[in-house]
Amino acid sequence: MILLKSLLTEIDLTSIRPYATQFVWSDRWGDASSFACDVTIEDINVQFKILSEGYSGKAWTFAFYMPSDSGVHTTNAASTSVRGRLTYLRILSTCLEAIRDFANIQPVDSIDISGADQTPDKSAQKTRIYAELFKANASMFPDFQVTQRNASKLSLVRIQRADSTGVPGNAS
Numbered sequence: 330m331i332l333l334k335s336l337l338t339e340i341d342l343t344s345i346r347p348y349a350t351q352f353v354w355s356d357r358w359g360d361a362s363s364f365a366c367d368v369t370i371e372d373i374n375v376q377f378k379i380l381s382e383g384y385s386g387k388a389w390t391f392a393f394y395m396p397s398d399s400g401v402h403t404t405n406a407a408s409t410s411v412r413g414r415l416t417y418l419r420i421l422s423t424c425l426e427a428i429r430d431f432a433n434i435q436p437v438d439s440i441d442i443s444g445a446d447q448t449p450d451k452s453a454q455k456t457r458i459y460a461e462l463f464k465a466n467a468s469m470f471p472d473f474q475v476t477q478r479n480a481s482k483l484s485l486v487r488i489q490r491a492d493s494t495g496v497p498g499n500a501s
Contacts, residue, residue, distance in 0.1 A: 347423040348415070352377070352430045364435075366427065373411050375420070376402050377427045379440070387438035389431075392445065393424050421462060428485070429469055440473075440485045453480040 348370040357363040362381035367374055375395055382388040394402030395411055428440060442463065444455020460483050463475045473485040 345418050345422045347426045348375075348419055349423055350426050350430075352427055354379075354431060354434065364431065368423070368427075370415060370423075373415060374402075375415075375423070377424070379428075379431050379435075382441070387436065388441075389435075389437055389439070390441040391424070391428055391431075393420070393427070395420075421459075425462075425466060425469055432470075432473070432485075432487075438487050441483070442485055443481055443483045449481065456481050456483045459483055 349368045352366045352368065354364045354366050357365050364379045366377045368377065369375075373396060375393060378392045378394070380390045380392075382390055395415070397403035428442070431437070432440065442459055444452050444457075444459055446452045446455060456477075457480075460475060460477055463470070463483075463485065467475070470485060473487055476484045476486045478484070
């Protein structure tokens, strides 16, 4: 019997092509606290959003949404109107690229990458999958570590490096 955790540990998204690797982030409110990027993939609008937690500008929350049967965007794969048209692993690979792109252009200390869904069990399941995928693809984020606080809370936290005096900063 193959365990899901074992299978996910072997997944290397570097071999799975993302749908998009170029992102144009827009500051939705003009206050540098909420950024959005819409990407059209095979005539399907996928939304990526990154929101500042508490307007700190350092801690962020990432989310992605696909069109639903009701016409609004959703995180629930069961209610998406694009079932069978997009590959979920390619969407996740695109999410990794989007997060990396955002972290390259904003001073990010942490990004909440927890799974979100309508039920706590489904959120926890998504969080477990995301944790394994980020751990398996840690080479994309050498300046971050994956931190899991509980079953449904997962973050990328920038590794604080100290300079020669021992002061944390951007020393190499």
